[in-house]
Amino acid sequence: xxxxxxxxxxxxxxxxxxxxxxxxxxxxxxxxxxxxxxxxxxxxxxxxxxxxxxxxxxxxxxxxxxxxxxxxxxxxxxxxxxxxxxxxxxxxxxxxxxxxxxxxxxxxxxxxxxxxxxxxxxxxxxxxxxxx
Numbered sequence: 001x002x003x004x005x006x007x008x009x010x011x012x013x014x015x016x017x018x019x020x021x022x023x024x025x026x027x028x029x030x031x032x033x034x035x036x037x038x039x040x041x042x043x044x045x046x047x048x049x050x051x052x053x054x055x056x057x058x059x060x061x062x063x064x065x066x067x068x069x070x071x072x073x074x075x076x077x078x079x080x081x082x083x084x085x086x087x088x089x090x091x092x093x094x095x096x097x098x099x100x101x102x103x104x105x106x107x108x109x110x111x112x113x114x115x116x117x118x119x120x121x122x123x124x125x126x127x128x129x130x131x132x
Contacts, residue, residue: 015040015054022062032071036061039110060103071111076121079108083128094131102130 019033028036039061040054049057061071067082068074074082083104087097108125111117 015051015058018055018059018062022065028062028065029070032065035071035111035116036107039107042110057103057107060100061107064100064104071108072117073119074108074117075119076124079120079125098131101128105130 016037019028019036022028023030023033036058040057043049043057044054064082064086065071067085068078083101086100090097092100105125105128108117108120109122112120112122112125
């Protein structure tokens, strides 16, 4: 596939593809998949986001999971270590890293407020600087 073909490939119509793929590959648990799906559904109902945006959020959350032990059981120090590892190990541009971390930050705050990640300190997560 050429660069141009990759650049203009159509957006997958089903944003659940990254979730089912990640569950099948044991990258996330089925519970985490349902949690991510609930998060995306809530955003869609409140703000009406595009299918492409849903796909980006699902892909980001499943991909970032490699840096955390679990979304449901992670603690604040896990989040800080994961962000450090992500920044050190990826070769993404700063703008891409900012978008990724903004999604992660928003998801973790949502999970805490919904009672899905009770071990997190949400006030410290809100202090994380994200440059987009």
